[in-house]
Amino acid sequence: MVEEAVPEVRGVSDRTPADRTVAVWDLPLRLWHWTLAACVLTAWFTPTVYDNLHRIVGYCVIVLLAFRLIWGVLGSRYSRFRMIGVRLRAAPNYLWNLRRGITGRYIGLNPAGTLMLVALLLSLAISAITGAMSVTVTFFGVWWIEDTHAYASDAVIVLVVLHIAGAVLMGLLQRENLIRAMFTGRKRIRHH
Ligand code: HEM
Ligand code: HEM
Numbered sequence: 091m092v093e094e095a096v097p098e099v100r101g102v103s104d105r106t107p108a109d110r111t112v113a114v115w116d117l118p119l120r121l122w123h124w125t126l127a128a129c130v131l132t133a134w135f136t137p138t139v140y141d142n143l144h145r146i147v148g149y150c151v152i153v154l155l156a157f158r159l160i161w162g163v164l165g166s167r168y169s170r171f172r173m174i175g176v177r178l179r180a181a182p183n184y185l186w187n188l189r190r191g192i193t194g195r196y197i198g199l200n201p202a203g204t205l206m207l208v209a210l211l212l213s214l215a216i217s218a219i220t221g222a223m224s225v226t227v228t229f230f231g232v233w234w235i236e237d238t239h240a241y242a243s244d245a246v247i248v249l250v251v252l253h254i255a256g257a258v259l260m261g262l263l264q265r266e267n268l269i270r271a272m273f274t275g276r277k278r279i280r281h282h
Contacts, residue, residue: 168198
């Protein structure tokens with residue numbers, strides 16, 4: 091019985107080797123991701139000390155957010171926003187099931203990742219827009235704008251820490267290096 095099964099399994103696995111990969115993140119999305127990460131981290135460390143640099147990377151974040159909205163329509167399959175509504179509705183259940191290590195099969199963003207995408211885009215938009223407003227003459231000195239900028243920026247950093255922890259944890263559960271995939275653009279075909 092066992093002797094018979096072995097060549098059969100080998101034959102199948104020859105045709106579908108475990109290292110076969112599929113293209114997930116297109117090049118513009120990958121460049122967008124790492125440029126955004128660099129700008130956000132630079133913005134975090136520069137207020138007051140390097141004001142000019144802070145403003146430049148802050149404006150870059152605004153341009154990058156605008157690009158992501160366009161790419162959500164024009165980008166390749168996993169860059170598009172089409173599935174956001176469905177994934178968000180699945181998020182509460184998904185997070186609840188994660189306590190038992192159930193990650194499901196997703197090639198692009200899973201429901202938790204989609205929730206993080208939306209939370210990051212919204213908090214970044216609030217942070218960058220109130221940042222820009224706080225240096226325009228009309229609004230200068232308006233306290234709620236500066237306060238909102240500070241709170242939204244704190245929220246961004248908390249979310250980024252959770253985001254990185256989530257990517258590492260999910261990668262461990264699925265035995266796939268998701269961070270490398272954000273560089274190469276490719277993921278393994280089979281998850282368990
Ligand atoms: C510091 C600011 C960062 C921001 C604002 C950010 C934002 C995002 C966003 C919005 C996505 C969703 C991709 C999409 O648009 O569809 C994403 C995906 C991802 N990010 Fe980040 N990111 C940051 C830093 C990082 C860092 C430092 C790492 C790794 C150490 C990382 C690893 C990943 C991975 C692995 C994915 C894909 C998740 C998956 O495969 O399910 N990110 N990030
Ligand atoms: C996502 C992008 C941004 C992040 C993460 C960010 C983050 C921060 C942080 C953490 C602070 C310190 C807040 C405090 O504790 O008082 C700050 C202050 C400030 N930011 Fe931003 N910021 C961003 C974009 C911008 C933009 C686009 C502008 C203007 C063009 C801007 C202008 C300012 C100004 C004027 C201050 C007051 C402190 C200072 O004199 O530098 N920020 N920002």
